[in-house]
Amino acid sequence: MKHDNRVPVNGTGTLDTSIWTGYLIRPKGDMRRYTLRMYETLQEASDVAQERADSHHRPYEVLATCDTSQRIIKTIEPRKSK
Template identity: 80%
Template sequence: MDMLDTSIWDGYIVRPKGDMRRYTCRVYETLQEASAAAQEHADSHHRPYEVRAVNETTQRIIKTIEPRKSK
């Protein structure tokens, strides 16, 4: 299976914290949009999510979003 070259894309991806598996995911254009999506995922799955830069070779972590506390 060939690897998809993401070096031409700019944007951000959202993944569960510590998850380095390769799978299809959405690329968000802005950090604000990716952060909002990460917060939604963190809240619904009750675990931290990370926002990562796509155009970095190592997919540098930009932000870690923790789930909000339930009232």
């Protein structure tokens, strides 16, 4: 059975991460409320963030869903086109 990888936003406008642990990606500085896809590994999230950064020509952030001292794990910059 495949599980749903979307992480809902709770009524206070923060991510409801009480059940899931993993990684999220979003455009850098984007604080809008919407459902996000959760990735199980940092590598998978980083790969998708790099693809999106390249295609949208803007930086993307990889965030941890669990409570950590550093919520944003890394920022992925778009690669320069040749």
